[in-house]
Amino acid sequence: MTKGIDILESSEDQSGSSKFDTKLDSRNFWGKVFAFFCVLSAFFGLAVLAFLIFDVSSDAVSRLNGDLFSKFPSRRAEESGYRAAIWGSVWMLTYVLFLVVPIGVSSAIYLEEYAPKNWFTEIIDLNIYNLAGIPSIIYGLLGLGLFVQGIFGGRSVLLAGVLTITLLILPPVIVISRESIRAVPQSVRQASYGVGATKWQTISNHVLPSALPGILTAVIISSSRGIGETAPIVVLGAGTVLFDPKASPINFGALFSGKFEDVFTDTLWSNDNFFSVLPYQIYDWVGNPKPDFQTLASAGIVVLLVLVLGMNLIAILLRNKVS
Amino acid sequence: MTNPTPPSEDLDLYQRADRNIRESAIGYALLFSACISVFTTVAIVYILASETINFFGTVSVGEFLFGKTLENGSYSCTWTPQFATKEFCVLPTVNGTLLVALIAMALATPLGLATAIYLSEYASPRVSKLLRPAIELLAGVPTVVYGYFALTFVTPLLSKLIPGLNGFNALSAGLVMGVMIIPTIASVSTDAMVAVPSSLREAAFGIGSTKKEVSLQVVMPAALSGICAAIILGISRAVGETMIVAIAAGQSPTLTLDPRQTVGTMTAYIAQVAKGDSRVGSVEYQALFAVGMTLFLITLVLNIISKMISKRFQETYD
Numbered sequence: 212m213t214k215g216i217d218i219l220e221s222s223e224d225q226s227g228s229s230k231f232d233t234k235l236d237s238r239n240f241w242g243k244v245f246a247f248f249c250v251l252s253a254f255f256g257l258a259v260l261a262f263l264i265f266d267v268s269s270d271a272v273s274r275l276n277g278d279l280f281s282k283f284p285s286r287r288a289e290e291s292g293y294r295a296a297i298w299g300s301v302w303m304l305t306y307v308l309f310l311v312v313p314i315g316v317s318s319a320i321y322l323e324e325y326a327p328k329n330w331f332t333e334i335i336d337l338n339i340y341n342l343a344g345i346p347s348i349i350y351g352l353l354g355l356g357l358f359v360q361g362i363f364g365g366r367s368v369l370l371a372g373v374l375t376i377t378l379l380i381l382p383p384v385i386v387i388s389r390e391s392i393r394a395v396p397q398s399v400r401q402a403s404y405g406v407g408a409t410k411w412q413t414i415s416n417h418v419l420p421s422a423l424p425g426i427l428t429a430v431i432i433s434s435s436r437g438i439g440e441t442a443p444i445v446v447l448g449a450g451t452v453l454f455d456p457k458a459s460p461i462n463f464g465a466l467f468s469g470k471f472e473d474v475f476t477d478t479l480w481s482n483d484n485f486f487s488v489l490p491y492q493i494y495d496w497v498g499n500p501k502p503d504f505q506t507l508a509s510a511g512i513v514v515l516l517v518l519v520l521g522m523n524l525i526a527i528l529l530r531n532k533v534s
Numbered sequence: 535m536t537n538p539t540p541p542s543e544d545l546d547l548y549q550r551a552d553r554n555i556r557e558s559a560i561g562y563a564l565l566f567s568a569c570i571s572v573f574t575t576v577a578i579v580y581i582l583a584s585e586t587i588n589f590f591g592t593v594s595v596g597e598f599l600f601g602k603t604l605e606n607g608s609y610s611c612t613w614t615p616q617f618a619t620k621e622f623c624v625l626p627t628v629n630g631t632l633l634v635a636l637i638a639m640a641l642a643t644p645l646g647l648a649t650a651i652y653l654s655e656y657a658s659p660r661v662s663k664l665l666r667p668a669i670e671l672l673a674g675v676p677t678v679v680y681g682y683f684a685l686t687f688v689t690p691l692l693s694k695l696i697p698g699l700n701g702f703n704a705l706s707a708g709l710v711m712g713v714m715i716i717p718t719i720a721s722v723s724t725d726a727m728v729a730v731p732s733s734l735r736e737a738a739f740g741i742g743s744t745k746k747e748v749s750l751q752v753v754m755p756a757a758l759s760g761i762c763a764a765i766i767l768g769i770s771r772a773v774g775e776t777m778i779v780a781i782a783a784g785q786s787p788t789l790t791l792d793p794r795q796t797v798g799t800m801t802a803y804i805a806q807v808a809k810g811d812s813r814v815g816s817v818e819y820q821a822l823f824a825v826g827m828t829l830f831l832i833t834l835v836l837n838i839i840s841k842m843i844s845k846r847f848q849e850t851y852d
Contacts (some may be wrong), residue, residue, distance in 0.1 A: 233742070242746040249656055252648035253665060256672045256716045263675075263683050270686070317567035325561055326568070339571050344767070344837035345830065346774025348801050349578060351808070352826045356581035360814060378574050385571065409553055411560045432674070439676030442776035442801070446808040446822075490678045490777075497682050497781055505686060512679050523674045527667040 267512050274510035283453045284492065288503030293511050295452040296492035299369065300518075302458040303488055304438050306373040306479075307380070312430055314377075315384035316419075319426075322385070323392040324414055343382035350379040351446025359447055367448040369456050369486040370479060375443050380433040387433070391425020392418060428526045435522035439515065441490040451495060452487040489515050582830055585823030592817050593622045598824065601625065613787040613798070615818045616807065622821060624828060626787035630704070630797035631829075634779055635772035637708025637793055638715055642768055645712070646719025647754075647761065653720065654727035655749045666724070673717040681781030684710040689782065698794050702784030705793040711778050715768045722767060722844075726760020727753050763844035770836035774829065776801035800829045 282292025318339075326332040354375030359367050395418050403413040419426075457477050465473035475481070489511060496508040590598070601611025601623035611623035649669065653662045688706040693699040730753050738752045754761065784796030785806045798806075804822055812818045 238744050238747070242744040245746040245749075246656060249648045249652035252645045253652040253657070253669070255645055256649070256669055256713055259713050260672055260675065263679070263687075266683065266687050267679070314567045314570055317564045318571065321561075321564035321568040325564055335568055335572055338575050340841060341834060341837055342571055342574060344770055344833060344840075345578070346776070346801065346833055348774065348776045348804055349582075349826055349830050349833075352804070352823060353574070353578045353581055355808065356585065356823070357577050365814065381571060381574070409557050411557055435674060439674075439678070441676065441678045442780075442805060445776075445780075445805045448808060490676050493682070494678050494777065494781065497678070497685065505682075508682060509686075512682055515676055516679060519674060519676055520671065523671055530667070531663075 264516065267509050267516070270506060270509035271513045274506050275513060279510055279514065284451045284487075284495075288501060288507050291496075291504075291507055293489060293492055293514065295455060296487045296489045296511070297514070298458075299372075299452070299456045299486040300438050300489040302369065302456050303373055303376060303486070304434060305458070306370075307376050307437055308430070308434060310373070310377045311380055311384055311434065315381055315430070316388055316426060318381070318385045319388035319392055320414060320419075323389050324410070324418070339382050339385055343386055346442075347379055347440050348442040348446055350375055351443030353378065354443060354447050363482055366482050366485070367450070368482060368484045369458070370484070371447055372444060372449065372486055372488070375447060376437045376440060379440065379443060380437040383433045383436070384429050387429030388422070388426045391422040391429070394425065395421045424529055424532070428530045431522050431526040431529070435519045435526075438488070439490055439519045441494050444488055444491045445494065449487055449491050450485065451492070452485050456486045457481055457484045489518075578830070582823050582827040585820050586827045589817065589820035589824040592820070593824075598622055598624055611789065613803070615821045616810075620817065622817075622824075624800075624825065626789050627798055627800045627803050627825065628828070629789050629791075630779075630783070630787050631773055631799040631801070633704045633791060633793065633797055634708045634711060634783055634799055635769055637705060638711035638772045639765070639769060641709055641712030642715040642719055642772075643765055646716045646764070646768070647723055649716060649720040650723035650727055650761075650764075651749050651753070653724045655745065655753060666721070669720055670717050672714065675714070677714065677775060677777040678781070680710050680714055681707075681777045681779075684778055684782035696794060700784070700794055700796045702782060702796045703794050704783050704797045707779050707781075707783035708793065710782065711772055711775055714775070714778070715771050718771055719764045719768045722764035723757065723761045726757035726764070726844075729760070730756040759843050759846055763840045766836050766840040766843070770833045770840065773836070774801065774833050776805050780805045800825050804829075 279292050280297060281294055282290060283294050284296075285291045322332070322335065322339075326335070354371055358371035358374050359365060363371050399417050399421065400413055403417045408416070458479055460479050461474050462476055462478050465471070465476065478484075493508050493511040493515065496504045496511070499505070499508075594602075596602070601609060602621070604610050610621060611625050612621045613623060613626045614621045653666060657665060684706045685702075688710055689699070689701065689703065692703075692706055693701075696705070699705070734752050734756055735748050738748045743752070779797075779799045780802040783799065783802065785798045785802055786796050787798035787803065788795065790797065804825055807818060807822055812822070
């Protein structure tokens with residue numbers, strides 16, 4: 212101990228001739244350079260995003276009007292709009308949520324609260340992690356083989372898209388929901404069991420309400436990814452569509468006029484219910500060599516970005532409010 | 535508490551049997567939901583495998599992986615399923631995928647790691663809390679938007695600087711993909727760096743290290759396995775990304791390492807062929823699934839490696 216101090220003192224005394232040169236100036240200089248690089252990197256992505264938004268908006272400004280929402284695709288760019296695609300996206304999102312929320316939350320509850328620790332649980336667990344890492348285009352191939360060819364006889368209908376996107380966003384919904392269920396303190400469950408509640412009463416009355424904001428965040432972020440996905444929809448074989456998608460589960464007109472054999476014609480289940488979604492239509496027009504179509508594509512991108520970034524913003528605010 | 539409520543029907547003990555049945559029914563319903571994910575995996579593997587086996591009934595595995603020798607004796611490895619003379623050698627598309635992924639990682643790795651160091655070591659908790667979700671927004675932007683940006687902004691910009699740049703090229707697609715991957719690398723590495731015990735940092739500061747030295751020589755090595763996991767996860771994202779390359783990198787698979795050239799990736803091929811109408815049962819249709827299977831196996835292996843590495847790191851510091 213004393214020896215160490217001696218060495219320190221003596222090196223201070225002979226400053227300059229010491230073998231241990233601290234090189235403080237150069238180290239501090241490079242430290243500052245490094246810190247600057249880190250700050251720059253952290254803001255680089257955001258700068259690109261801001262610039263991207265600016266660039267796309269300035270390309271799009273001449274086409275941002277009502278026609279964008281009210282017109283169907285056409286061979287002439289100035290008469291084209293995203294009507295079918297926007298309705299396709301809206302209905303797809305609606306039905307995806309309808310499926311993803313119950314299935315995703317139930318899976319998360321099962322894995323966190325019910326699952327025994329055995330090989331089967333381990334398989335489900337590992338499986339969900341791996342599913343979350345599979346490229347979206349593979350889900351497209353799944354949908355093509357299983358839904359489009361297997362169930363709908365080669366027709367790329369809205370329901371095939373809904374089912375494909377549902378399977379695509381289930382794994383992230385389950386993973387993030389599980390985290391927020393796990394974060395509910397064990398004492399809450401013990402208190403509930405202590406007053407005689409059953410397992411399901413404990414979960415539905417205490418665990419789920421506490422985990423709700425986290426689950427909502429998971430659902431919103433994942434479904435914003437889902438409606439922005441292009442690749443699986445391309446693989447399913449969606450095409451340009453010139454009519455609104457049929458979204459009602461039953462034909463109310465037929466129901467009320469007593470034509471019961473027609474209750475399912477022109478509904479969600481119809482096998483001619485072809486669909487398009489916003490990102491698919493954008494992709495279709497980006498690939499068009501005419502500059503007018505590229506402008507149209509940029510206008511679609513503005514709509515898509517408002518939707519997707521808006522959903523992300525809501526999710527972030529929700530998460531911050533809780534934590 | 536001084537005035538206890540009378541026993542309500544909640545305490546009716548005859549409800550017990552009823553309640554037990556309901557409880558176990560709920561348990562099974564939840565189990566059924568959880569099994570849907572297992573079903574998804576089985577379906578993916580079954581569909582990819584069955585069409586791939588059909589494909590290998592027409593095209594040999596050797597030709598698919600390594601090309602073939604033509605009648606005139608010359609070696610050929612090209613990917614031309616839509617042409618009149620079909621050849622099915624997957625290497626050019628794998629080459630395209632790897633080239634674009636390499637460019638993306640060359641940008642995303644240093645920027646992602648520097649971002650992670652800033653978030654975990656330099657930024658105040660307040661700034662870090664605001665900045666992290668903002669950076670994660672980058673991963674939330676639909677990839678078709680990145681594709682548009684690469685094609686209509688980055689490529690024209692780069693063509694002013696780089697002579698001989700093709701209108702569709704690996705470079706601008708790779709760079710824009712790099713921006714998309716920054717959050718993946720930054721987020722996973724930040725978690726790994728934050729998990730490094732602060733005693734290590736304090737020890738290093740105690741012997742007079744600067745912040746840069748602590749970050750690079752203490753925190754980064756300690757978080758190395760998490761960083762490796764992040765990088766592998768990033769590669770897996772880059773390999774599986776479709777729209778950026780389909781829009782901006784072109785669709786002609788060639789064996790080249792020149793980033794200025796048009797390439798064709800595995801994903802872009804799948805998107806391109808699926809967009810056109812390929813007959814079910816034709817060899818082009820089966821080729822889709824064979825390429826899909828290749829892609830699936832590559833990303834699966836990368837994800838498993840990433841998971842194994844990060845598991846080891848969790849064991850070290852928990």
